[in-house]
Amino acid sequence: MVDQDRIIKINIEEEMKSAYIDYSMSVIVSRALPDVRDGFKPVHRRVLFGMNELGNTSDKPYKKSARIVGEVLGKYHPHGDSSVYYAMVRMAQKWSLRYPLVDGQGNFGSVDGDSPAAMRYTEARLSKLAEEMLRDIDKDTVDFQLNFDDTLKEPTVLPTRIPNLLVNGASGIAVGMATNMPPHNMSEVIDACLAYIDAKGEIDVEGLMHYVKAPDFPTGATIYGYAGVKEAFETGRGRIILRGKAEIEADHSHEKIIITEIPYLVNKAELIKYIADLVNEKRIDGISNVNDESDRSGMRIVVDVKRDFNSNVVLNKLYKLTALQSSFSVNNIALVNGRPRQLNLKDMIQLFVEHRKEVVTRRTRFELKKAEERAHILEGLIIASDNIDEVIAIIKSSANPQDAINRLMERFQLSEIQSRAIVEMRLRQLTGLEQEKLRAEYEEIEKLIARLKEILENEDICMQVIKDELAEIKDKYGDERKTDIVYASEELNPEDFYADDEMIITISHLGYIKRTPLSEFRAQARGGVGAKGSETRDEDFVEYIYPASMHATMLFFTARGKCYWLKVFEIPEGAKNTKGRAIQNLLNIESGDSVNAFIRIKNLTSDVEFINSHYLLFCTKKGVIKKTLLEAYSRPRQNGVNAITLHEDDGLIQVRLTNGNNEVLIANRNGRAIRFHENAVRVMGRTAAGVIGMRLDDDPEDEVVGMVCVKDKEKETILVVSEQGYGKRSSIDDYRITNRGGKGVKTLNITEKTGKLVGIKTVTDENDLMIINKSGITIRMKVADLHIIGRATQGVRLINLEKRNDEIASVCKVMSDLDEEEAINPENPEENKEENPEE
Template sequence: MTPTERFQDLALEEVIGDRFGRYSKYIIQDRALPDARDGLKPVQRRILYAMYREGNTNDKAFRKSAKTVGNVIGNYHPHGDSSVYEAMVRLSQDWKIRHMLVEMHGNNGSMDGDSPAAMRYTEARLSAISSELLRDIDKRTVEFIPNFDDSDMEPTVLPARFPNLMVNGSTGISAGYATDIPPHALHEVLDAVLMRMDNPQATVDELMTVIQGPDFPTGGIIQGVDGIRKAYETGKGKIIVRSKAVIEPLKGGKEQIVVTEIPFEVNKATMIKKMDDLRFDRKLEGISEVRDESDRTGLRIVIELKKDVQATGILNYLYKNTDLQVSYNFNMVAIYKRRPTMMTLQSLLDAYIAHQKEIVTKRAEFDLQKANDRMHIVEGLIKALSILDKVIKTIRASKDKRDAKNNLIASFDFSEAQSEAIVSLQLYRLTNTDITDLRKEESDLKKLIEELTGILTSATKLKNVIKKELAGIRKQFAEPRRSVIEDKIEEITITREVMIPSEEVVVSVTKEGYVKRTSVRSHAASNGQDFAMKESDHLLFEGNLNTQHTVLIFTTAGNFVYQPINELPDIKWKDLGQHLSSIVPLEPNETILAVYPFENFNADASIVTVSKFGQVKRSALKDYHVQRYSRAIKTMNLKNGDEMVFAGLMTNETELFVATNHAYGVRFPLEEIPITGLRTSGVKGVNLKDGDSVVSAVMLNPEVKQDLILVTQRGAAKKMKLQEFETGSRAKRGVVMLRELKSNPHRVVAVVSSTGKDEVLLVTEKDIRLTIAVNNLKPVDRYSNGSFVIDEGTEGKVVAVYKKDEPGKEI
């Protein structure tokens, strides 16, 4: 008969919610989170129990791992063999487990993240300490439930004669919950348990007098006692785990950093690769080589440094930028009373103590029952031996064993169990020696029964038994602490000076954007001649700088490029440099305006910028010290069509002179420009007529005698005294600097300052370059149009003007 189909009309949200709820409950309770009592996840508990059941203990020979995995899958854990084997391998890895629960022969992985050998190659057995997790499990101390196919029984928890959860820690992710409980030193945890048993109201501060904090199997230095205290009080807290490293001197003034302990759960190979990548990518110039010298005797990573490099600074940089130092976040979630619970130190200890009281109580009940049963038998045997002749006569007169037992019960008032023991008695037991042994056994059983009854009736005796057994485990398995705990988290400060070897270099930047650094040797070999540059280009900046310095490169798009010298390409003097756009992305028409070198950004100085539309702004130099510089950074917000025409470093200057294309000049105090942040537009500096624009600006120092050199597009040049221009206010139109012509008027290309012995480079639209000496120009008044130095008709209009003696400042 075909079964009738049944349809249910249910909301999808209801069905999905119900199914996911069941799944979530399963992975929370029975997969990813440890039990607060024995500190084990179900798969770990099943592995240990299966090995125990098979007699695969530490006092027996090793057995193939595959045999255990198959046994676990077949009897207790119906999941993939790889997940079972991975869990088994982890229990054997001494860099992940503080006290290994499984001993393994063969390749069981490494700190480099290498996979273990296949389970058919490795052999395993329980470790000595894991026997303490399973001790007394056969004495009905824990609850057993049917396995997945009801063919066998498995424990819901192990007796756990030591607090495994805190000793070995745990990590896991389930649905909505995650756990991170660090491992601790066995003797410290046991001392904390004993203190809590003596004083159930012990505070975290009191407990921390015996339990200092986590103790990782890989050692390392733990910083942040406050984070440990917070974690113990709330279940959540943060600490810093730092590698143990020493600085060793080498020959030739070099040093090396030797790392002998690394943070818990850090992949050694990945960490070393990261350190070597920093060297290869030239983000850390001071490292010459990184080597892994680890062997069977222990971990050893050597970071060899270049000459005259500060090892402490390099080490701090590695602490901050690699896994040589990591943060560890406590998240002490465990299954307590079948629920995921955020555990504090006290609740973890209390859960374990309550579990032990239950275990010892059930064990005492089991042993007492067994002792009483034996006492009953011993009493029967003693009675039988006292009337031995009558007993023998009764047995001989019986038909069979059953009849003999019935006759003994009827004649002498023996119980069923006693009569069974009597009829099963061997003849040699009827000697005088046996009665003595029985009376001694009776005496011992009375003492045992009295002792067990005391444990069951006295809370003090129960507590003393637990304390005595914990003390025994402490004596047998305690190991010295591996991790060092420091009170405060050390603040790491990194300066580029300590990361980068100090080296004198020549830095050059051309107008078309080619940049490079050149060794002093390469520059000297060329005597500074034969600089590689395109014919249409010219040198904008050349300076002897240090690799620990920085240059700021300002562009017409209102941006600046923060460029550490050590990160510039190292190129020979006679070879073309690398274009700036290959270092940082630039806009299509963005060109270099000015270059300024800096040793640091601590000086009381400002950067003054001026735009073509007449905006002026001033920003503090310290704002230009940035941490991220992979792209050009905005220094002046510009409107559509506007561009930056001037960027100057203000130190002792007090005034600004701004020149416009239509020959107006404005002079005003720099203090009229307020200091603002980088991403501002500034304030109005010049009141421009329609069609006019700013072409250049000059910062003026009253202590330096300066003239102004004006050049027009028609090739005329003139020199003016600064006194020709009175100081006024900003946002004025200014005064004229040329006589107005009705036909073919002069338009200003640039105005530059001169101290008398300068040279000015003029570039025409036909790429003709002319250098004029300022001394050859005679001072004239504001209304003169100057003298022609270039023939506009044959050589073309002047399109650009540069000062040759100050390539770092383009005006």
Template sequence: MAEIIQSLPLEDVIGDRFGRYSKYIIQERALPDVRDGLKPVQRRILYAMYSSGNTYEKNFRKSAKTVGDVIGQFHPHGDTSVYDAMVRLSQDWKLRHVLVEMHGNNGSIDNDPPAAMRYTEAKLSLLSDQLLRDINKETVDFVPNYDDTEMEPMVLPARFPNLLVNGSTGISAGYATDIPPHNLAEVISATLKYIDNPDITVNQLMKNIKGPDFPTGGIIQGIEGIKKAYETGKGKIIIRSKTEMETLRNGRSQIIVTEIPYEVNKSNLVKKIDELRADKKVEGIVEVRDETDRSGLRMAIELKKDVNANAILNFLYKNTDLQVAYNFNMVAISDGRPKLMGIKPMIDSYLNHQIEVVTRRTQHDLSHAEARMHIVEGLIKTLSILDEVIAIIRNSKNKSDAKNNLVSEFDFTKEQAEAIVMLQLYRLTNTDIVALQDEHKDLETLIAKLKHILDDHEALLDVIKNELNDIKAQFKSPRRSVIEAEIAEIKIDKEVIVPSETVMMSVTHEGYIKRTSLRSFNASGKEEIGIKDKDTVLTVQEVNTQDTALVFTNKGRYLLIAVHKLPDIKWKDLGKHVSQIVPIDEDEAIVQAFVVSNFTDDEAIVTATRQGMIKKSLLSGFKSSRTSKPLVAAKVKAGDEIISVMKVNAKNDLQLITLLTHKGMSLTYPLSELPETGLRAAGVKAINLKEADTVVLADTVDDEDTILIATQRGALKRVRATLLQSAKRAQRGMTLLKELKKNPHRVVAAKVCRPEHQTFILRSNNEQYEGSIEDIHLSEQYTNGSFIVDITTFGEIKHLEINMLFKN
């Protein structure tokens, strides 16, 4: 054999070879044919069982024998793959109507493996006989098998729409298919409607086919998804387990699951629910039991007393396979090519296949009837000249000579002559001629009927309809899956996910955050909080684990952190930096933190910037499902930053907001001056700033409050809030500091003192000064206050803190 070496580019070779391989696995392995709904291996298994007589009315036969027949005659692949395909055809939780009956362990819904093929026995089911019926009447094309020693069918006659009834799933090169099973009676009813009216709409077809009908039952949600899939071949539905509630003697209740979604592994589902319970991802479950027995599937989820069973069920729908999404991807081989098909093209392809099958069967029956009639006519003629025929045969030399003599003497055809010489003597009775005449009449009627079917297309369609109705009557069964029009929204109650617990949350100016149990907090002493050197506490709050923390930064962004997800750290230990929970920029600083139980329209967030912008946004707008990244709270211009964030009562328009600037200007006005804006807005002008002036303080004030002001010269001044006259927004405001020509006082820090506050702390980088708020006497409007610290020794004032932690 001559050796031929070709020099070709690698990409051409790989492209060509992979193209051939792809064509093979698309057409010959992974995708079903639209006509009989079978993949090649399934078709070969059914045909091998049929041709070897392993049919429904016979005894069961060892599966190994069938697998051997399939491998040896039609499908030269591994025995395991063939046996697995055969087992799947027998699993009533995978197929709506099984095509193979099996004795022995054929696996389970828990994905247990079947017994070895040497132990199990199988035969064709009664319904699969309808797939193979009339295959010996030349109804379908046959092709040589892999070694040209046998002939195998390219497709089965498939007397019912098996692709829709049993569905299919598979993955090939560049294509995948997911066709759900349907109810046989509904599919046949829709097919009959289509035969009567090929222009029928999908909506009209859906009056017959309600939707998929899974062998495992369940609840299907989303009629729009079904309709879209039936129109285009692609669509999405939700499959939900069927559940019921039971009350136990001890007062507890339990959720009973009786049906689970299609192709969900039950044992994995039970394991997942139990893991959620053990990991305390869900509160209220005592135990999960698999109580499935021969009477049917049953899972019991026992609950604690007085828990919301529906809330737990919703959590399980969301986080386990008690509810799954099913995506239609109805791809099948049509005319030798993979094609995405809606329900009408599927039924149309099946109907065209049936027209061909019935036509070919009718032609086959007609030719056989005409051939038999020809023989019967010869036999009747023979009986009328019986003596002469016998004489001719007796005088002939042999069988061949007798046939030739009959043809030449009496004008018999060769076929008739063959039948005459093979005639048995007992047939030459008077009664037999009556039987022949009756058979002749029956054949005349049959031939006329068959010719009418071939000549009249409507008659042919009637044959298809009658046979489909017969199959429907014999094999129909009630729907197992319930269909609901809308996809139910799953609302998860926080109490189910997180146990309600009161904890302490602390946030520092440098961004360290933690939650601490009340036990650790009380044991450590309230002042012994663990913080870094030179860091200071921004806020400490008593919160609930079911709350949500809103942490605002100077860049106008906010972080949403569930309190239960905060690191649980002892009170004396350093917290975790917020950037390790939600990533923020290196130069981004924490401004304020609040804790929210409910995001409502009753409260609002007010933000103020150093350059004099302010905005108010309803708290409800801050709710988001995205918690992994910072979210926009306010649009901040370049060179500006957020200096204050307030949580206010959105309904109280009389609430006063006061602003204080670096040069000692103060402006106070009611909340009604602020319009409600979205989160991405920049807001409105808060105060009309002088040149080179900036906002130092923005906060809410009441009549009982006072304002403590620290200047760069180390002076402190305290004024009553009642001195601040209410004005309009965006004005210049009033002066709180007396202007000096030489070395004027400038505000570097300021705080609003509430009636309950008692102490203040001034901090520089290296020093700290602590005093009583009452020791700072209330000043008049135009004084500069009293000198508290010597700046030359104390250093630049960095922070003014009021009522540090819980000091009394």
């Protein structure tokens, strides 16, 4: 029964809950979160206090780290020695703390993640800045508490003159909460504190942000985008993007990317290793070597870029794929009156200023008390010096010191403290000079007492003292920002990863697409046999080829009249002899539909003036034409939009970009063409059906093969190409202007030898033709080799098909003088923008 009475039954759920709450609160309050006033967790506070108690200050020799750790461990912090040592080490690392608080000597680790030497090898002492955090600690400025075994006292907070929580930041993981506070520039933070005091607290976060621009990290780097900074300052939470600083240096043979600063808390050695791994895994192209050339003068990581690769593109890929661009998630949680609280910029400055006010007030009270005690003693000494003979006589005739004290108290109405001071007075103080010093000291003490009382009674004077002390700290320790700020940029633009090179876009009959650098195609003489252009399946052949730059936007128009969007860099790259990738896998095209037309626009969404002054001209195989403002197609949607309403037996074959002042030519399979001004077609809405542009023959196989827009009648000529490889250049004036809706005039004399018409283009002598036949053979030839002849003739042979029993599938024009360079003029963006690549 006795044993049973000693067992207390409790609910295990309640016990677990209360025990865990006790544990979590202990971690939150006594281990993981910093105090808002001095910005320290207990371990850091104890390390600095312990070093100060040891006399391990900046003006004295270094002491062994093991000596310091032993002092802190034995007196204040009963935890593992490594926790104390590594806390001290971090306060000495200039890449960890914006303003180091410990002056270390020896191996304290490196930015490469190397461990510090053992504490028996290293030495340390307080930095001058840390002494500012401990100054006046002996003047009753802060509360003390008993240590773990109740034998000593330790401070609950330091009387810091530095807004340490803001300037050095903090990080810690508690139970159910964490903190991650970035460091800031001391000059900026003190300026903000002064502004807060001047405004008497009537200043908002935005006003304080005029002084504290952004966090300032010890490793420098660049803050990329300001939205996260603003959010963190206003709410206490935010995500700051950090980019390492890099420059591109040109060498004799190739370019180099020189990285001189990396984001905060990034391990340099691991960053270099990861870059090397990316190169080995072929996830980054264009890097031949990575070297770490850092030395005591600074950081220098050299990334060698291969010849013919764009250094800016390589650098942007490094930003995206490596820690060279990192994010710092701000979470400003600190202890306020022993409770965790989320703090914005104003909260932290306000609470620091309030702490300084309390410290200054308590220090002033302490100093006033000491001054009054000294004045009291001086008053007694002055009375004694005025009556020195009598005082000596009383002391000489007294039986013992206490008797002398009592008789002096009675004779001169002195206090016991004054009488004791007189009895203990040295004979040298009886000299005239010493008596003058007493009176001078008393006068100074009286002035000091008046000044101290003024500070306590007048809040404005008290705040001025705080301001003067903060300004002194700024003058001594303030410095320039290390971290730059790029305000405008937010996230990485996908275009940053691709050089704006010129490409040839190839689309096959069965809907396979790829982009190939223009330089892979080479010019050949007219009538040549051609080079193998693309490997396709037996029943497939290359049907369309277009020139386009990598950053352009492409509008795809399908036979069923839908419009889709893609950036050129989103199209998979393939060599000249590969078949590419199915468009169905890139666009959400309905089954049975196929892409029949394409427009390339340089700046579709950003150039408002351009898209509101240009039009898209649609042409269907039944001869219907429609004109719509380009702006109607400037809002990309993933699933596409309806571009034109078609009749059941019709299909879209051509779309042209116009400026509203072009002439239009439409040709059919039977060799006729019609010419009219685009003003003959009124502007319609995006989903309109259009009007008749050309009337077809009664032949059921007749249909429109192409439409061109004439932009420069002086330079451009009309080129038509037939199935059997015949083609002809004619003057535009050979085609008379009529109204839309007619049958047109003969453009090529169709015979069994020539075959039906397959294409119509506008060309100049500066163009090359790229011709692809149904078996995938490609030939490139100069338009200048073709003479201008009459429109009704049979034309000349362009490509030799007799040996192959083949037919031409598609023709395209490119710039002739850019055989191995670009298809579009890079010097004139306006020309690039308005260029309408032909199918």
